[in-house]
Amino acid sequence: MNELCTDLRELIVRAEARFGACDAFRYKVKSGSESGKKDISIESRTYSQLKADSERFSAALAALGEQGNHIAIIGVTSYSWVVSYLGTVNSGSVAVPLDAQLPPEDLCELIDRADVTTLVFDESREQTALLASQRCGRLKNVICMGEAFNDAQLSLWKLLGEQNAGFECDIQPDRLATIMFTSGTTGKSKGVMLTHRNLAENATCLDMGFEPNQVLMSVLPIHHAYCLSMDILKALSIGSVICINDSLLRVAKNIKLFKPNMMLMVPLMIETLARKLEEAGPLPAAIVKSAVFGKQFHTICSGGAYLNPAYIDLFRKYNIEIKQGYGMTECSPVISTNYIGNTKAGSVGKLMPNCEAKVVDEELWVRGTSVMQGYYKMPEETAEALSDGWLKTGDLGYVDDEGYVFLTGRKKNLIITPNGENVSPEEIENKLGMNRLVLEVLVRDNGGSIEAEIFPDYDYASKKKIKNIQEELQKIIDDYNKTAPLYKRVFGLKVRETEFEKNTTKKIKRF
Amino acid sequence: MFDKLADIIVNYVEVSKEDIKPESRFMEDLGFTSFDFMSMLGEIEDELNVEIDQEKAADIRTVQEAADYLESIV
Numbered sequence: 001m002n003e004l005c006t007d008l009r010e011l012i013v014r015a016e017a018r019f020g021a022c023d024a025f026r027y028k029v030k031s032g033s034e035s036g037k038k039d040i041s042i043e044s045r046t047y048s049q050l051k052a053d054s055e056r057f058s059a060a061l062a063a064l065g066e067q068g069n070h071i072a073i074i075g076v077t078s079y080s081w082v083v084s085y086l087g088t089v090n091s092g093s094v095a096v097p098l099d100a101q102l103p104p105e106d107l108c109e110l111i112d113r114a115d116v117t118t119l120v121f122d123e124s125r126e127q128t129a130l131l132a133s134q135r136c137g138r139l140k141n142v143i144c145m146g147e148a149f150n151d152a153q154l155s156l157w158k159l160l161g162e163q164n165a166g167f168e169c170d171i172q173p174d175r176l177a178t179i180m181f182t183s184g185t186t187g188k189s190k191g192v193m194l195t196h197r198n199l200a201e202n203a204t205c206l207d208m209g210f211e212p213n214q215v216l217m218s219v220l221p222i223h224h225a226y227c228l229s230m231d232i233l234k235a236l237s238i239g240s241v242i243c244i245n246d247s248l249l250r251v252a253k254n255i256k257l258f259k260p261n262m263m264l265m266v267p268l269m270i271e272t273l274a275r276k277l278e279e280a281g282p283l284p285a286a287i288v289k290s291a292v293f294g295k296q297f298h299t300i301c302s303g304g305a306y307l308n309p310a311y312i313d314l315f316r317k318y319n320i321e322i323k324q325g326y327g328m329t330e331c332s333p334v335i336s337t338n339y340i341g342n343t344k345a346g347s348v349g350k351l352m353p354n355c356e357a358k359v360v361d362e363e364l365w366v367r368g369t370s371v372m373q374g375y376y377k378m379p380e381e382t383a384e385a386l387s388d389g390w391l392k393t394g395d396l397g398y399v400d401d402e403g404y405v406f407l408t409g410r411k412k413n414l415i416i417t418p419n420g421e422n423v424s425p426e427e428i429e430n431k432l433g434m435n436r437l438v439l440e441v442l443v444r445d446n447g448g449s450i451e452a453e454i455f456p457d458y459d460y461a462s463k464k465k466i467k468n469i470q471e472e473l474q475k476i477i478d479d480y481n482k483t484a485p486l487y488k489r490v491f492g493l494k495v496r497e498t499e500f501e502k503n504t505t506k507k508i509k510r511f
Numbered sequence: 512m513f514d515k516l517a518d519i520i521v522n523y524v525e526v527s528k529e530d531i532k533p534e535s536r537f538m539e540d541l542g543f544t545s546f547d548f549m550s551m552l553g554e555i556e557d558e559l560n561v562e563i564d565q566e567k568a569a570d571i572r573t574v575q576e577a578a579d580y581l582e583s584i585v
Contacts, residue, residue, distance in 0.1 A: 038562075124566075247565050248546065249553040268546045279522070419545065449538060486569050491539045 057087025075122030191376030212239030304420020451492030
């Protein structure tokens with residue numbers, strides 16, 4: 001049973017009051033053994049420990065004079081990450097979760113653009129922390145989630161050890177809580193500003209019918225709104241046990257270790273796991289399900305990108321329900337979801353109770369308490385996205401009489417990859433276009449992977465005596481791929497002999 | 512190692528073993544998704560009893576590169 005919370009402090013206080021001694025988190029810990037091989041054990045933290053540790057981090061920020069400032073958090077999902085996040089927002093400060101996969105230079109740019117004064121990072125982002133210390137002028141504190149790498153850095157757990165729990169702070173629901181970066185249609189990522197009310201109401205306004213103490217395994221990147229809101233905030237609000245998957249390499253192994261009942265996934269993962277189920281051939285469904293997911297597993301929540309409804313039917317044969325949802329970071333993020341007793345085939349779910357929708361020129365617009373405040377320091381982009389409180393989703397679709405949302409296409413020029421990442425084609429086009437051999441370039445989705453179509457500068461090629469243009473262009477793409485995170489890499493190349501068709505403003509016609 | 516790898520690859524994508532070449536690229540040529548690739552490496556970890564670095568794995572493009580990396584950690 002969910003109770004509506006209007007700020008994240010209230011969410012944690014209520015969760016702790018109801019589930020205090022229960023496990024909130026479970027995660028793997030590796031330790032050396034006499035044989036030299038690492039032993040793996042599971043550690044856990046209760047709701048009471050989570051609340052106390054996050055309050056200690058709030059107190060530590062106050063002691064550093066950072067209360068109310070912008071705090072960037074970079075790292076993979078971990079208990080320390082969540083403690084840092086909750087400690088930040090519940091001290092009235094603003095958390096800026098950043099994509100740990102981005103190159104250090106890009107992360108420094110985002111740290112500057114978000115006016116970050118304290119950086120919290122996990123041990124594997126040492127290079128980013130060192131670079132940020134040199135380059136980011138406003139940065140005052142650099143805190144490592146493990147042991148500090150140098151005297152200029154602080155150690156998170158040492159800081160917490162110096163503080164007492166019980167930090168109190170009066171949080172106004174409409175106070176800014178988080179800035180989350182998302183790909184922009186102009187190629188420059190935009191900082192989505194979400195308040196406490198945005199996030200807390202999105203996580204708690206709908207009772208999806210899940211019982212407390214359900215074991216959930218978190219496999220998605222935590223800097224994404226979908227993971228942060230559903231895997232962490234919603235899960236905490238309903239008393240789930242959140243198990244942390246330490247690597248995408250080990251999803252299958254970790255399912256056996258943690259024995260989850262539920263997982264939040266993107267379509268890419270569902271497709272791979274579907275093949276695992278089907279590989280088993282004619283064996284009874286219950287045996288196959290038990291081998292892949294364990295007997296206890298019952299629900300997958302899918303979001304981030306379009307899921308072929310055939311997978312919902314396939315998983316149902318194995319007694320696993322897929323709850324398809326729809327949302328975007330700008331709406332904290334859930335706009336609609338299918339849930340127990342409320343599902344409709346072909347729909348991306350029922351509109352959330354805190355959300356209303358209308359259709360303008362075929363585009364779906366939504367309004368409600370989860371809609372962002374705007375893009376950080378981007379008034380023009382904000383004015384384009386918001387109109388009188390209505391968020392223009394960029395998706396074409398409609399809502400039926402019963403409140404179910406149906407999507408029919410996209411208006412905005414963003415690539416949504418099957419793993420839910422939003423990629424701006426312009427960002428990649430700008431990078432590839434910096435090479436003289438690339439006269440015109442168009443980047444698009446090709447069946448789930450990114451493809452570039454290039455009209456090369458044939459005059460330049462002839463001047464430079466470039467004989468194999470295809471090979472040379474592939475080298476340019478390979479160079480770009482070396483620094484790009486996996487989801488932004490270009491896996492296909494088409495070379496044109498003629499220039500692209502243009503519209504009246506001389507822009508390449510995309511469709 | 513290449514041979515062992517090819518045996519595992521055919522369980523993940525619809526490709527025959529003889530079509531797998533050292534220079535075959537997992538995503539472009541063999542049709543892997545990024546999650547297929549990660550899942551396969553997870554299986555290899557168990558088979559070879561090794562620990563694979565996820566960040567290094569993300570830089571692997573061809574079957575030969577994967578074989579070389581695995582040789583280096585076995």
